[in-house]
Amino acid sequence: PTAWQHTRYPEWFSKDIQIIPEGIYLDVCKPNPAAARKTLAVGNFKIGPKDKLVTYVARNLEPYRGVHTMLRALPMLLKRPDVKVIMIGGDDVSYGPRRADMSWREYFQKDLIGKYDASRVLMPGQVAYDTYRDVLQRSDAHVYLTYPFVTSWSLREAMGMGCAIIASDIPAVSEFITHNETGILTPPLDSGMLAQNVLTMLEDRKLNARLRAGARRFAEKTLDNKFYIEAMVQRIFELTGQMP
Numbered sequence: 001p002t003a004w005q006h007t008r009y010p011e012w013f014s015k016d017i018q019i020i021p022e023g024i025y026l027d028v029c030k031p032n033p034a035a036a037r038k039t040l041a042v043g044n045f046k047i048g049p050k051d052k053l054v055t056y057v058a059r060n061l062e063p064y065r066g067v068h069t070m071l072r073a074l075p076m077l078l079k080r081p082d083v084k085v086i087m088i089g090g091d092d093v094s095y096g097p098r099r100a101d102m103s104w105r106e107y108f109q110k111d112l113i114g115k116y117d118a119s120r121v122l123m124p125g126q127v128a129y130d131t132y133r134d135v136l137q138r139s140d141a142h143v144y145l146t147y148p149f150v151t152s153w154s155l156r157e158a159m160g161m162g163c164a165i166i167a168s169d170i171p172a173v174s175e176f177i178t179h180n181e182t183g184i185l186t187p188p189l190d191s192g193m194l195a196q197n198v199l200t201m202l203e204d205r206k207l208n209a210r211l212r213a214g215a216r217r218f219a220e221k222t223l224d225n226k227f228y229i230e231a232m233v234q235r236i237f238e239l240t241g242q243m244p
Contacts (some may be wrong), residue, residue, distance in 0.1 A: 023228030029160030032137040064095040066145025076195035162216040
């Protein structure tokens with residue numbers, strides 16, 4: 001588990017749990033500086049070198065992953081004319097209850113109709129892994145929102161790719177994102193503050209570059225899948241006396 005997950009267990013059980021940070025493939029999830037100099041096309045949606053791309057990723061666009069906060073930030077974000085937004089995720093539900101009448105995305109969007117330029121927002125649903133990676137490598141500001149819950153693989157991979165991350169200020173996330181070092185922490189339900197933090201990330205190039213580098217360093221130090229697998233193999237051997 002993560003350190004935050006470890007705190008959720010009773011003491012009589014947690015004392016026997018070893019924390020082994022789950023890793024990512026750093027040779028796959030890596031920065032691509034050349035991406036910002038090219039035009040990225042996701043279907044017919046194009047992001048040019050002069051555009052500022054804001055990204056958001058979840059398996060499904062639902063409240064547990066803060067989609068309502070992200071959607072409500074769109075009118076403020078899109079006041080900046082060079083901003084484009086890609087929100088990757090399906091319309092199903094992974095956590096919590098589903099609505100009987102419509103998806104959570106549709107439910108929250110209906111109150112925002114006409115309040116932002118929808119032509120500059122792409123919600124492609126779930127996409128192929130290579131497309132997901134291309135989008136994050138091109139991202140100028142990446143948003144990760146969640147309630148107190150298991151931290152997504154996408155956050156780890158965004159850090160590996162050196163994204164400039166704005167993330168929920170909760171213990172489950174601050175284990176990975178140190179404010180002003182590996183990203184910016186933002187109140188998880190405050191869409192106005194989220195928009196302000198994203199716009200700051202887009203405007204302040206030095207901050208953007210520093211946090212990108214900090215995220216990648218953290219990933220290299222803490223999230224290397226090679227060390228994760230080695231630690232898991234060693235733990236299995238300690239428990240069973242046999243190598244897996």
